[in-house]
């Protein structure tokens with residue numbers, strides 16, 4: 001059984017004359033522990049495809065999603081909002097191009113990553129703190145203890161993306177979607193983040209759906 005199997009996914013926004021097809025028949029499979037790259041020109045529907053895998057596209061009438069999304073053999077498209085919440089983060093998680101999209105500017109890194117752990121597990125305060133430090137360490141943030149009390153604006157762009165990755169892996173998802181995770185970063189940091197995602201995949205046995213414009217990245221990582 002594939003970890004993820006998407007069949008003929010179609011997403012349309014709007015109704016009547018204003019209908020905009022955003023995803024027009026995407027099929028793909030991702031196996032446990034593998035990296036699959038998703039490549040396509042700007043506006044071709046890569047981000048909308050990713051959001052579909054998290055149940056985050058606008059519901060009807062604003063949007064229409066059809067097709068099948070099977071995760072470990074289970075059909076996700078018919079899940080209730082509550083069931084989606086149990087999948088999101090704990091099974092499938094996402095890292096965005098702009099780390100600001102994932103981080104709340106008003107909360108410390110420690111609080112946000114802690115909330116992500118506690119959203120899916122019942123852990124003691126000390127247990128949660130340990131899990132947060134682990135996640136920050138896995139995302140290779142320097143001096144994790146010090147990061148706990150920092151706010152997103154107190155981090156560099158590269159560190160913010162590491163914090164967003166720590167947040168995404170905090171509940172140990174089996175599939176991580178990385179939507180152009182390094183586009184906003186300078187070249188040296190890009191290489192470090194991609195190498196880190198690669199080792200996370202190996203160490204946590206996670207599959208990676210990597211969205212990128214860079215065919216060099218595809219050749220090297222997927």
Ligand SMILES: Nc1ncnc2c1ncn2[C@@H]1O[C@H](COP(=O)(O)OP(=O)(O)OP(=O)(O)O)[C@@H](O)[C@H]1O
Nearest residue numbers: 013020021022040041042043044045046047048049
């Ligand atoms: N919420 C929405 N409402 C209406 N149209 C949308 C919405 N989200 C995306 N679209 C449209 O869907 C299409 C696909 O967008 P999407 O963001 O998935 O492209 P992309 O492949 O990720 O592009 P890029 O490489 O620039 O990130 C675009 O035409 C976009 O304008």
Ligand SMILES: [Mg+2]
Nearest residue numbers: 046047048179
């Ligand atoms: Mg996009």
